Amino acid sequence: MYTAIKNSWALLLGLGFLMLGNGLQGSLVGIRASLEGFPTAVTGLVMSGYYAGFLVGSLITPKILANVGHVRVFAALASLASSAALLYAVFVDPFVWGVMRLLTGFSFAGLYIVCESWLNDAATNETRGQLLSVYMIIMMGGMAVGQLFLNMADPAGYTLFIFISVLVSIALIPMALTASSAPNFQSSTRLKLKELYNISPLGVIGMFAQGITGGAFYGMAAVYGGNIGLSVAQISIFISVMILGGVLLQWPIGRLSDRFDRRMVLMITTMLSGFAALLALYGGETQNFVLFLAAAALFGGFSVPLYSLCIAHTNDHLDSSKMVAASSGLIMMNGVGAIFGPIIVGPMMGILGSAFFFGWIAFGHIAIGLFAIYRMSRAPSSPADTQSAFVAMPVRNASMVAVLHPEIEEWAEEAEEEAQNQGETEDEIPEILDDGPALGDSNP
Numbered sequence: 303m304y305t306a307i308k309n310s311w312a313l314l315l316g317l318g319f320l321m322l323g324n325g326l327q328g329s330l331v332g333i334r335a336s337l338e339g340f341p342t343a344v345t346g347l348v349m350s351g352y353y354a355g356f357l358v359g360s361l362i363t364p365k366i367l368a369n370v371g372h373v374r375v376f377a378a379l380a381s382l383a384s385s386a387a388l389l390y391a392v393f394v395d396p397f398v399w400g401v402m403r404l405l406t407g408f409s410f411a412g413l414y415i416v417c418e419s420w421l422n423d424a425a426t427n428e429t430r431g432q433l434l435s436v437y438m439i440i441m442m443g444g445m446a447v448g449q450l451f452l453n454m455a456d457p458a459g460y461t462l463f464i465f466i467s468v469l470v471s472i473a474l475i476p477m478a479l480t481a482s483s484a485p486n487f488q489s490s491t492r493l494k495l496k497e498l499y500n501i502s503p504l505g506v507i508g509m510f511a512q513g514i515t516g517g518a519f520y521g522m523a524a525v526y527g528g529n530i531g532l533s534v535a536q537i538s539i540f541i542s543v544m545i546l547g548g549v550l551l552q553w554p555i556g557r558l559s560d561r562f563d564r565r566m567v568l569m570i571t572t573m574l575s576g577f578a579a580l581l582a583l584y585g586g587e588t589q590n591f592v593l594f595l596a597a598a599a600l601f602g603g604f605s606v607p608l609y610s611l612c613i614a615h616t617n618d619h620l621d622s623s624k625m626v627a628a629s630s631g632l633i634m635m636n637g638v639g640a641i642f643g644p645i646i647v648g649p650m651m652g653i654l655g656s657a658f659f660f661g662w663i664a665f666g667h668i669a670i671g672l673f674a675i676y677r678m679s680r681a682p683s684s685p686a687d688t689q690s691a692f693v694a695m696p697v698r699n700a701s702m703v704a705v706l707h708p709e710i711e712e713w714a715e716e717a718e719e720e721a722q723n724q725g726e727t728e729d730e731i732p733e734i735l736d737d738g739p740a741l742g743d744s745n746p
Contacts, residue, residue, distance in 0.1 A: 310433070312476035313420050318440050320380070323469035324410055325448020326462065327387055328352070329541055331399065332524030333457045333534065334390070342525060344396050346648015349521035351400040353513075353640035355407025360637065363412035367419070373477060376416045380474050383409035387467040391460035439549065442606075446545040452538040498616075498631045504565060504677045505616035508572075508670050509632045512608045513639020514646070515666040519544075521644035522651070522659060529656040530586045540598055547599035548606025555607040556614075564615045568608065569674035575604035576667035583660035605667060609636065 335345040367375050386402040386409070393399075421433055455461035499506045523544075527537035559567040578601035585594030616628050650658045 310421055312479070313417055314436065314440055315476045316376075316473040317417050317437070318444050319469050319473035320383075320410070320413060321441050321444025322448040322451070323383075323387070323466045323473075324406075325445035325545075326451045326469070327390075327406065327466045328445075328520060329449055329452060329524040329537065330457055330462050330466070331390065331403065332522065333452070333528055333537065334394075335396075335399070336525050336528045337458050338394055340396055342522075342529075342652040343649035345525055346522060346644040346646070346651075348396055348400045348403055349525075349644040349648070350517070350641050351403030352407035352521070353517050353637060353643075355404035355409075356411040357407075357634070357637040357641065358404075359408035359411030360415065360634070362408075363415050366412070367415065372416050372420055375412060376477050377474055379409040379412040379416075380470055380477075383413070384467045384470040387463050387470065391463040438552070442545055442549045446542040446549075449538040449542040449545075453535050457534055495631065495635075498628060501619050501628065502616040504568070504674055505612045505632060506635055507673055508568065508608065508612040508615075509636040510639040511666050511670050512605075512612065513636035513641075514643045515605070515663045516609075516636075517640030517643025518647040518659070518663060518666075519643075521640075522647050525648075526586075526651070526656055526659040529651070531589070532591075536591065540595060543595050544598045544602035545606075547602030551603035552607050552610065555604075556610065559611055559614060563678070564611065564618060565674050565678050568611045568615060569671045569678070571604045571611070572608060572667045572671040572674065575601055575608070576664045576671065578604060579660045579664035579667065583657060583664065586660065587657060601663075608667075608670070 332345065332349060335348060340348070363375065363379075383406055386405045389402050390399060417437070421437060451465065452462070454465065495506070523541050524537050527540055532540065555567065555571055578597050582594055582597035582601055585591070585597050613628075613632055616632060620628055647659060647662055650662065
């Protein structure tokens with residue numbers, strides 16, 4: 303474990319600075335849009351640009367990475383994200399901001415792919431899960447701390463936008479000076495949506511719905527906080543508490559899902575997150591900030607693991623050879639849902655009021671729970687000893703995070719050893735990996 307972290311220190315340090323900047327910019331743009339008088343419908347469109355760019359970036363970056371290499375792609379995309387942060391302050395215009403959000407999402411999707419593929423190369427079967435945990439802590443912790451930087455300066459000025467640019471630019475330094483050699487990049491294939499849905503309807507629907515509610519939260523939480531009268535300091539604490547709640551409960555919820563019917567755990571957590579959202583709605587409307595924060599922490603704790611639960615549930619019904627492809631498809635569905643989140647919530651907040659924000663999120667999570675109950679009535683559960691291990695994953699990451707799953711690496715090594723025993727050449731091994739065993743039986 304120590305060796306893996308030592309070999310990846312530059313990458314992890316750069317990732318930390320990236321997440322500080324990304325956490326700050328997401329909330330700052332929402333707050334500044336409200337201060338500039340953007341209608342909530344327009345703000346929703348602006349904020350959705352990040353997720354649209356993220357989706358495009360996750361599709362395009364692997365091709366660029368295969369041709370150019372990790373360090374150059376990281377440098378180019380970090381420079382693009384840094385420049386976009388400055389242009390927010392120069393051109394205070396919804397259209398320009400929408401384009402900048404799209405470029406920011408595109409950049410960060412590519413940056414995540416670089417980081418994750420590099421970490422995958424540095425990890426072994428023994429250190430893979432631990433390294434992914436460190437990666438998740440840095441990502442989520444960086445986003446949480448980034449919110450607190452909102453208190454450094456007036457959001458109505460340009461100082462915070464400059465600070466975002468500085469943070470993202472600093473991320474380049476350790477990467478540019480590292481002596482570690484960059485790994486070779488191998489992109490993964492994806493399953494067709496129909497095939498993926500036949501394997502796990504709950505996994506597909508759950509990821510899509512979580513994308514809608516998650517995109518709505520991360521895109522519009524700062525706007526909602528301003529609309530109900532929270533100060534900038536209170537908004538930063540509110541979002542930080544939600545993120546940290548998710549970090550704290552990922553592991554215990556994951557452990558429970560490994561021991562019991564994962565659909566049951568998924569159903570209970572989504573129901574609880576829905577009720578926590580309703581409690582946050584009540585706390586916000588009654589101006590009870592302590593209750594509001596407690597509910598936000600509970601909401602984060604129960605909602606953030608849903609992302610990993612859906613992937614783990616789908617993997618329960620797959621051979622290891624198809625896990626990367628399935629996870630890529632699920633994350634793609636999550637990204638599509640995230641685009642629609644702010645687009646739906648923004649206009650409806652303008653029509654029905656700020657209460658729609660948590661009301662919609664609560665509805666989405668309770669609906670997932672009800673669908674889980676329906677799927678439980680349609681098919682038997684998988685035996686606990688046949689379930690794949692739960693791996694905590696950061697929300698809305700690029701698709702390469704799937705290859706950090708320990709079981710996938712184990713299967714790949716077994717396939718390579720078998721091919722060598724049969725006298726296959728190294729050039730033929732990728733073909734064997736692509737074919738792999740057949741898909742597992744279709745399940746809920």
